[in-house]
Amino acid sequence: MDQLEVRTIELFSGAGGLSLGLKRAGFEIIQAYDSSNRAVEVYRRNVGSHVWQADLKNIFEIGPKLSALAPHAVVGGPPCQDFSAAGDRIEGERAAMTLVFAMLVCIAKPEWFIMENVPRASKSKAWAEARIMLVRAGYGITQTTLNASYYGVPQARKRLIVIGRLGERDGFLDSSLAAARSQEPMTIRHMLRNDLPDDVMLSSADAFYTRPFYSGRGVRTLDEPAPSVIRTTRERPRPHYLCSPHPGDPIPAAQAAILTQAQVSRIQGFPSDWEWGNTPCREIDQMIANAFPAPLAEAIGNVILTRAAGRSIPQIEGHFGQWLWKRYGMSKASIRNIKTRLNRGRRLLKGRTFSEEAAEGAALESCEHFRQLPKGTRSDIRTALKIYRVWQIESLLPEEPTDRASAVLEAVAA
Ligand SMILES: C[S@@+](CC[C@H](N)C(=O)[O-])C[C@H]1O[C@@H](n2cnc3c(N)ncnc32)[C@H](O)[C@@H]1O
Known part of the structure; x- marks a missing residue:
């Protein structure tokens, strides 16, 4: 590709x-x-x-x-x-x-x-x-x-x-x-600063109301993100909610701003100039909610x-270093070396992780850059990749090493 x-x-x-x-x-x-x-x-x-x-x-x-x-x-x-x-x-x-x-x-x-x-x-x-x-x-x-x-x-x-x-x-x-x-999460105030600086009505409100799910909170301050948008998000508070509001509401729902369709559309990440055409209002609400x-x-x-593009590699997972220390009694310096070689191998592999060990080996050996490295360095990289694979197998089954893990371990140790 x-x-x-x-x-x-x-x-x-x-x-x-x-x-x-x-x-x-x-x-x-x-x-x-x-x-x-x-x-x-x-x-x-x-x-x-x-x-x-x-x-x-x-x-x-x-x-x-x-x-x-x-x-x-x-x-x-x-x-x-x-x-x-x-x-x-x-x-x-x-x-x-x-x-x-x-x-x-x-x-x-x-x-x-x-x-x-x-x-x-x-x-x-x-x-x-x-x-x-x-x-x-x-x-x-x-x-x-x-x-x-x-x-x-x-x-x-x-x-x-x-x-x-x-x-x-x-x-x-x-x-x-x-x-x-x-x-930090993006808040409504960030949106108003970035995209809707002229939205005086919402900017000057203390809080906004969104129709909650079941017993959820309806009112939020502008310094929070909106809750997940649903088709009814911009509906006004119903009498039932006004009578028994959520205890976490910062102000009464009746005093909070009600969002417009344009604002909800922006909260869902649509740009302000998005054209909804002649679509009926309710269907626009549904499309916004679905998006x-x-x-x-x-x-x-x-x-x-x-x-x-091969410009990122996966981070070394979990307790790989600890495992090297426990299993092989490796020093901190040796653990650092293994990790450095592993990351170098992964960069040569352009960040690919390969489910099949043979495919990883073949990809490495066919890499021009790898072939130009000194023999000892190539061997170190191969070993680091192999050891990491053993750790991945063992970390999935932490109690006992599998037969396959044991076989690879013996081969690496030999
Ligand atoms: C969750 S929405 C997708 C939202 C979209 N990814 C976006 O960002 O706007 C699911 C969509 O599936 C469509 N859909 C439902 N059943 C379908 C089917 N049998 N064949 C094709 N589309 C279908 C619906 O019309 C709806 O637009």
């Missing part, structure tokens, strides 16, 4: 939040699909004409099309209502779209995929089955939950993020995603492109 060319197909593209963010990061979106005509219209108006109305259940029809396009990445957020806290959580046709996503990835076989959903999806039967398919197809998987407010979005929206790359070890992007997280915030997509896209 050319480092800077990531030809991408988005499935379940909605109004286009995910595509917008990935485009900003540098992905080339070559095709997008959604079953909703209205969403397709909004996407076409703002993102591009490469979007099509289609029911993605028709795998026989869509699969060959995707395969023919030979994408480098397939991305998408299958419908989440069957999993989400706001829905009834019975796994029906919408949950099955997670399987459809996985099947289409397996058919198109891109180097990368990104799937996003609500955090609860990680516990679903649909995702368990989808994951098995993707692993069997050869994808290493990074699966994590990210809070959008730490990735440039003024909203405490948590999302399950699954990133797959062919041939990787699971967790290959964990440390890079963690490193991209900001120290994946573009700044979060951009941050994830940057992490992926940096790794694809």
Whole structure:
């Protein structure tokens, strides 16, 4: 894959939040699909004409099309209502779209995929089955939950993020995603400073109200992120809430600002000039609520492109140093040396982690830079990579070393 060319197909593209963010990061979106005509219209108006109305259940029809396009990445957020806290959580046709996503990835076989959903999806039967398919197809998987407010979005929206790359070890992007997280969450005041400096009404308010889930808090100060946007976020407080407010409200809900649709759209990461066309108001609210915030997509896209270009390596995990000390009685200096050699090996491998040891070895030996190193240095790097692999096996099964781990250990020691 050319480092800077990531030809991408988005499935379940909605109004286009995910595509917008990935485009900003540098992905080339070559095709997008959604079953909703209205969403397709909004996407076409703002993102591009490469979007099509289609029911993605028709795998026989869509699969060959995707395969023919030979994408480098397939991305998408299958419908989440069957999993989400706001829905009834019975796994029906919408949950099955997670399987459809996985099947289409397996058919198109891109180097990368990104799937996003609500955090609860990680516990679903649909995702368990989808994951098995993707692993069997050869994808290493990074699966994590990210809070959008730490990735440039003024909203405490948590999302399950699954990133797959062919041939990787699971967790290959964990440390890079963690490193991209900001120290502090983005707040509504930050948004007003950066993007909506003329919004006098909201800027001068002490707090704002958003329709809570069940018994959640309704009122927040401008120095907090908004809660996760839902279709009804900008509804006024109901009499029931006004009579029995949440004890954590900083001011009475009746005195708090009510967000406008434009403000909620900005909180979801859509730019101020986003055009919703003639879409009915309620449907705009739904599309906004469904969206994946573009700044979060951009941050994830940057992490992926940096790794694809070989400019980042995964951080050494867990207690590797401690394990070296316990198992081999290594000194601090020796542990440092092993880690330095391991990181050097990983840089030569352009950050790839390789699920298969043989593939890692072959990639290393075929690397021109590696071949030019002195024999002793090459041997040190090979050993460091091998030892790390043993540690990874043992750290998964901490009680007893496995036969395979023991065999590799003996070979390394010999
Ligand atoms: C969570 S939203 C996607 C949001 C999108 N990623 C964004 O950032 O705006 C899920 C989308 O799946 C679409 N959808 C639901 N069932 C579908 C199907 N059978 N085929 C295609 N799209 C479908 C919905 O219309 C909705 O736009």
